[in-house]
Amino acid sequence: MSTQNIKIAMCQLNPTTGDFEGNFNKAAVAIASVDADIYVLPECYVSNYMARDLFLNEAFIQETARWVEKYAALSGETGKTIVFGAPYGGRTNSNRTYNMLLIARDGKIVWTHSKRNRPNYDVFDDKRYFEHGSGAQADFYEWIDGDRRFNIVTGICEEIWQKAPLAQGDIVLVINSSPYAIGKATRRRKIVMERVFETRMPMVYVNQVGGSDDLVVDGGSSAVDFDGRIYEMAPFREGVEVVEFARDAAGPLKLVATKEPLKPHDTVEKYIAACMGLRDWFYKNGVWKSVVLGLSGGKDSCMVALMVSDVLGEDLLRAITMPSQHTADISNTYAFRLAAGVGQGIRTHTLPIGGVFDRFLAELDAVFGQEAPGLADENLQPQIRGDYLSFYSNRYRAMIASTGNKSEVAMGYATLYGDMRGAYNPIGDLYATEVIDLLKMRHRHAVEGDAVFESRFVEAFGRKPVTLTEDAALALYETLNRAPSAELRPDQKDTDSLPDYPILDSIIKAMVDNRESWTNERIAQETGHSLETVIFVRARLRQNEFKRDQSCPKPKIHMKSFSKLDWRYPLVNKFVEK
Known part of the structure; x- marks a missing residue:
């Protein structure tokens, strides 16, 4: 036949x-x-x-x-x-x-x-x-x-x-x-x-x-x-x-x-999807020669530095540390140790902001009068940092990589025209707890190897992830074990303003991924967290639509993201669920 x-x-x-x-x-x-x-x-x-x-x-x-x-x-x-x-x-x-x-x-x-x-x-x-x-x-x-x-x-x-x-x-x-x-x-x-x-x-x-x-x-x-x-x-x-x-x-x-088909591996896929969005944004636009970011010694900037290095090459990345009087010495140490040990090393510059901040504040106080330090003083610090990054970007045609995770984007826990400044944010649809998971994966790959991650990364990009020296891997491990802080005032912790990230993320996921069809009472019941905390998170989510609207593009990772295509809420709105 x-x-x-x-x-x-x-x-x-x-x-x-x-x-x-x-x-x-x-x-x-x-x-x-x-x-x-x-x-x-x-x-x-x-x-x-x-x-x-x-x-x-x-x-x-x-x-x-x-x-x-x-x-x-x-x-x-x-x-x-x-x-x-x-x-x-x-x-x-x-x-x-x-x-x-x-x-x-x-x-x-x-x-x-x-x-x-x-x-x-x-x-x-x-x-x-x-x-x-x-x-x-x-x-x-x-x-x-x-x-x-x-x-x-x-x-x-x-x-x-x-x-x-x-x-x-x-x-x-x-x-x-x-x-x-x-x-x-x-x-x-x-x-x-x-x-x-x-x-x-x-x-x-x-x-x-x-x-x-x-x-x-x-x-x-x-x-x-x-x-x-x-x-x-x-x-x-x-x-x-x-x-x-x-x-x-x-x-x-x-x-x-x-x-x-390859077996599903959410952590690896999230990383590769974020890197692919970053790579194609950089190359398809074709207007930048390099990438610049503020490297703080915290988890988010560390994550973005690794992503840029993995998919574009550490030679295209410039990192700037911008310490203030509130920056812990250990933050600078971790930032420099990591940068020095990523591949052949990330070129890093230091621009302290303390002197500029003091002069700014003195001039402002002379006009408006002196008051006790508050939110305006805190936000001035990332805005100065943003100006430094913008100057570098304009002079050297460097793309500013923004470094705010989805939890911060949801809560508006970032400063307009400061740390929100950027052309693209590869982690903007990754919750804070997910960033930690991805950093753990990169650390594991650095110290003992991760065959699944490496093989799928090579399959996607035709190159291996960058190597980390033993000291850079140790700095990454120590960064993972630090309590998160914006370091804008003495002894500041993120938990001063927000619930612990595992609690916060579970509540935001319940709100956002369910298309907001769940009531506050149901979210409290499903997540096991207090109704008071759920109401607080919902109010912060609503109050910060205007910030999200001004944020830079970010690759969609979740079924529901804060992309302007995916999340369409009014900026002027007085309705907040009780």
Whole structure:
């Protein structure tokens, strides 16, 4: 009995918004790199799915259309079938276009499918940008090559998350740009499996990878057949892999080879996702020569220094310590010991702020009168530090890396125009307790090795995490065991103003991750913490919307983040739950 087979290339690529030529060249290289019958690129790959209001820009849509023709021409030049996504199809009366899947072959567009299920929740705004599609122009595309004939059903991302009917064919090709969040890869895999068993058709699910503003897309492209066998690409890695399906004359297509998914590892994935957002923000913007941060000897700045060094290289990082009269000597010691022992060493400068602070205060007191030290005096210190960082950034084209964790962002435990200053904050969606977990992982890797962390980091970035000297690892360990403090007044501790971070984080998670549907009473019951503490946290969360609105972008790690796409609360608001 004769056997028919088909090879499909899953092109898990990292596009840049508006870089039409760069995205095209990347696709062309990917197509030339492997032998396949059909090459599948991600959703809206031509322009990138993260284009936001550029989808409403007429010139942007016209440029997209021009490049769509180039993808069609590429299919003729290579003799290959190319499946790809683009905002395409002309304008409707509502000034929207279509989120479209196109198939190019023999130099022409031979098939189109406009997205019907337009997500309009969380970070998704498809109804703002795209007209409601009608699906495909027919039930399936008949792909013919000699005596090989396969009926190909197409879909775009959200269309398989809903139990909408699909046409019947031999195989389903789905293009996606599905952002990362903790646990989402497992949910995607489950959805794909369910749809395969529901439709009785194998499916190839191609997702993009990489960071765009405050979103990170994690890849994890896969192929699944009706026997439940799977071939899944590694997450967070840009690349192309070919899956082959075969069938006898009467049977369904089955995978020829399988590749099991990597086991979930939330701590490692959080670290890699944050690093990927940081890397792509730095390189895709293309305006900075280096990165600068304030290195305080505390956990958060230590974490960001390691992330920058791991993914960009310690040679691109400049650290500035800016001690005041309230800075403990041990803080400076830890900062310098860590910086000296990260890879080949982080170049570090010291700019004490005490003299500038005293002169500032003297001039201000002379005009406004002298008062007992208070919050204004405390906030002046990080604002001076912010000015130092801004000067360095402007003079040397260095990107300021902000260093506030999600717990601080939620509570407004940071100073506007001070330590909130920055172009990007890689830990802004990581709770304080999660930062500690990630630092423990990096410390473990430094002193005894962590094979899972290192292998997955190398898979994602093509380089190993930086090494730490024994003394730097010891400084990191000692930093982990210090009580957190902003060091803005004598003997200050974070717990003077906030609950202990394990308590605080559990309450914020209950509020934020449950979309605020839980009452204060229920949160107190579910977390085991007092109602008084829950009410305090809720009030602080509400009071600091204006600060969060002015904070810099941060990569989305959790299902619910403080991204402006994900968290949309008014800045002027007098309603606070009791």
